[in-house]
Amino acid sequence: MIDPSQTHQEIQLWLQGIYETLSISPDTQRRLSQPKLTIHTHIPLRRDDGSLQFFSAWRVQYDDTRGPTKGGIRFHPSVCSSGVSNLSFWMTIKCAVMNLPFGGAKGGICVDPKTLSRLELERLSRGYIRSICDIIGPERDIPAPDLNTNPLIMGWMADEYAQIQRRQAPAVITGKPLGLGGSHGRTSATGYGALQVLNQWCQRHAKKPQQTTVAVQGFGNAGYYFARRAHEMGYGVVAISDSHNAIYSASGIDPQTVWDQKQQKRKLGESIYCTTPVCETEAVEVLSKEQLLELPVDIMVLAAMENAITTDNACRVKAPLILEIANGPVTTKAEEILLEHGTTILPDVLVNAGGVTVSHLEWVQNRIGEYWDEIAVEKRLLQRMEREARNCFELAEAQKCTLRQAAYMQGIKRIAQAMDQRGTQDYFAM
Numbered sequence: 001m002i003d004p005s006q007t008h009q010e011i012q013l014w015l016q017g018i019y020e021t022l023s024i025s026p027d028t029q030r031r032l033s034q035p036k037l038t039i040h041t042h043i044p045l046r047r048d049d050g051s052l053q054f055f056s057a058w059r060v061q062y063d064d065t066r067g068p069t070k071g072g073i074r075f076h077p078s079v080c081s082s083g084v085s086n087l088s089f090w091m092t093i094k095c096a097v098m099n100l101p102f103g104g105a106k107g108g109i110c111v112d113p114k115t116l117s118r119l120e121l122e123r124l125s126r127g128y129i130r131s132i133c134d135i136i137g138p139e140r141d142i143p144a145p146d147l148n149t150n151p152l153i154m155g156w157m158a159d160e161y162a163q164i165q166r167r168q169a170p171a172v173i174t175g176k177p178l179g180l181g182g183s184h185g186r187t188s189a190t191g192y193g194a195l196q197v198l199n200q201w202c203q204r205h206a207k208k209p210q211q212t213t214v215a216v217q218g219f220g221n222a223g224y225y226f227a228r229r230a231h232e233m234g235y236g237v238v239a240i241s242d243s244h245n246a247i248y249s250a251s252g253i254d255p256q257t258v259w260d261q262k263q264q265k266r267k268l269g270e271s272i273y274c275t276t277p278v279c280e281t282e283a284v285e286v287l288s289k290e291q292l293l294e295l296p297v298d299i300m301v302l303a304a305m306e307n308a309i310t311t312d313n314a315c316r317v318k319a320p321l322i323l324e325i326a327n328g329p330v331t332t333k334a335e336e337i338l339l340e341h342g343t344t345i346l347p348d349v350l351v352n353a354g355g356v357t358v359s360h361l362e363w364v365q366n367r368i369g370e371y372w373d374e375i376a377v378e379k380r381l382l383q384r385m386e387r388e389a390r391n392c393f394e395l396a397e398a399q400k401c402t403l404r405q406a407a408y409m410q411g412i413k414r415i416a417q418a419m420d421q422r423g424t425q426d427y428f429a430m
C-alpha cells in the first residue's frame, strides 16, 4: 500500500494557491520552504536492567522571523525527521495565525513511553535536554508539552536546563507544573481553546450545542478537556476513542466518568465500561477506533494524531463538520475528497492554538516574575481565540475560500510582512 501520509512536497504544492493570492515574493516562499535548523541526535538511556539503549530524537526550528521558536516535544514510536519538520512548520503558521511573537519549532523522541519505568522516563527526558540545550533558551527556542508529554516531564526538562546553565531560567520551557513557574490553565488550554472556536462557528451558523452529536477521536490532554467542557455546555458527546478502542452511546456519554475509569483501566473498551455504564439509559457499545471516524455524527473532533483521515477513509467520513484539535489529522489529498462532499473543516492551525496561546502567557509570567490566577488566564485565552477565529471566519467569507486557506492567509501574511521588515540581507538570526 502507498503511504497515505502527507509529504512536505504535497504541503508546499498546496501552499502555492495561498502564495499566489497574497502575491508572496519568491524569496519569502523559499525561506518558508524548509526548516532553518534540524538537530538529529541519539540519546543514550541506561535501562533499569542495566542495559544501554539509544533513542533517535529531533528538534526542528522552522522559522524565527517573528520571534523565538516555539513548539512541543512528543514521545511516540512514529516520531521521525519529516514528521517533526511538518509539525514545526505548522507551529510557525499557528503562532502567526494567533499573532503571538513566536516562530515555530517541534521536537520529539522515537520511543513508546508506555514501555519505560518512571525513572527511565525521567532519565530520557533529561538526556533529551542535554542533547538540545545549546539551541534552546527563553529568547531562542522554547519547548512545551505535546503528545505523550506532560507537566511532570516539562518540570524535569526545565530542571535539567537550569542545572546545565547553573541559573534559573523558567521561561525556557512552558507547560511546567505550577510549583516550577507553570501557568494556571495551560493543561486545559488546548481543549478549551478548540471549544471556543467551535462555539464561535456554531453561533455564526445558528447551531445550538444541544442539537448536535459529537464524536471525539483521542482522549488525552486535549480531547479530555474539550469533551468535558463541551458536555457541560450541552453538546451531545456520543463517542470517544483512544489508541485501543472507541466507545459509543446514542444517548450520550459523560466524559468525566469515562476519564475517571480510564485512569484505572488505562484503555477504553475494557469491561468496566459495560458493567458501569457511562450513560444513563443505554449500554455503551465498544467499537474499533477506526469505526468512530465513520459515525454519522454532526461534529467529528480529531484530537489524536496526524493522518487520521487519509484518502483511504475520507469517503466514509459522514460528519459534515470536522474540528481539528490534533496537528495535521486530515491530509491534503483527503481534504479534497471531504470538500467535494461539502464537509466543513475547522483547521488545526487555528483550532488547537489554545495550548501555545497559554504557553505564551506562561512565558510572559516567567519573564515578568508575576503570576495570574486561572480566571485571568482563561479570559485572555478565550479573548484571543475569539478574535483570531473571527478574523479567519471573516476572511474566509470575504475571499470565498476554505477556513484552512483563510487561516494560512492570515498567518503567512504576518510572516511575510515580518520577513520584509527585516530587510533583504541573507539573515541568520539564531
Ligand SMILES: NC(=O)C1=CN([C@@H]2O[C@H](COP(=O)(O)OP(=O)(O)OC[C@H]3O[C@@H](n4cnc5c(N)ncnc54)[C@H](OP(=O)(O)O)[C@@H]3O)[C@@H](O)[C@H]2O)C=CC1
Pocket: 145, 146, 147, 148, 149, 190, 217, 218, 219, 220, 221, 222, 223, 241, 242, 243, 244, 266, 267, 289, 303, 304, 305, 306, 325, 326, 327, 352, 353, 355, 356
Ligand atoms: N497538548 C497540547 O497542548 C497540544 C496538543 N496538540 C495536538 O493534539 C493531539 C493530542 O495531543 P495530547 O492530547 O496532548 O496528547 P495525549 O498524549 O495527552 O493524548 C493523545 C490521545 O490520543 C489517543 N490516540 C493515539 N492514537 C490514537 C488513534 N489512532 N485513535 C484514537 N486515539 C488515539 C491516545 O490514546 P491512549 O490514551 O490510549 O494513549 C490519547 O488518548 C496531538 O496531535 C497534539 O500534537 C495540539 C496543540 C497543543
Ligand SMILES: O=C(O)CCC(=O)C(=O)O
Pocket: 070, 071, 072, 073, 091, 094, 142, 143, 144, 145, 146, 174, 175, 327, 352, 353, 355, 356, 357, 359
Ligand atoms: O505550547 C506550545 O508551545 C506548543 C504546543 C504544541 O506543540 C502545538 O501547538 O502543537
